[in-house]
Amino acid sequence: MRIPSPQAPRPATRRRTATLCWAVALLGAAPATGRSADPPASSAAPVFIDVRTPEEYAAGHIDGALLLPYQTIGKTIAAAVPDKTTPLVLYCTVGGRSGIALKTLKKLGYRNASNGGGYDDLKKRFSSQRKDP
Numbered sequence: 001m002r003i004p005s006p007q008a009p010r011p012a013t014r015r016r017t018a019t020l021c022w023a024v025a026l027l028g029a030a031p032a033t034g035r036s037a038d039p040p041a042s043s044a045a046p047v048f049i050d051v052r053t054p055e056e057y058a059a060g061h062i063d064g065a066l067l068l069p070y071q072t073i074g075k076t077i078a079a080a081v082p083d084k085t086t087p088l089v090l091y092c093t094v095g096g097r098s099g100i101a102l103k104t105l106k107k108l109g110y111r112n113a114s115n116g117g118g119y120d121d122l123k124k125r126f127s128s129q130r131k132d133p
Helices: 011-029 054-059 073-080 096-107 119-130
Strands: 047-050 088-092 113-118
Touching (some): 073 096, 088 119, 096 113, 113 119
Parallel strands (some): 047 088, 088 113
8 A cells, every 4th residue: 555645735836825925915914994084195185075965965065075975976986086096085974984985986996095084073174274373
């Protein structure tokens, strides 16, 4: 009876393992898609996107913000912001809907987007930064 000897891994297996390790390392280094404290760092001014309802938007919104409700943002974002490198700050009432919208945009290839959180907090944060001395 012949006992099989242990075989060294085949080169293809080593390549697959190395590729898998590289992919896992890349995923671990990816930025989080959750709520961020500040808008994305970029030389361009961010585009603010309100993902609330038209009624909420009418009651108050960030100056210049686009209204793209989170349920339809996947269908409307390309017409509103065709450049996928544009810095985007999404917001809603507390950050939940903007988090959902952020995931949608990430799937569509928008890599410079962030969840600004809630409207009131975002308004306070940016109004305090804009005050003149």
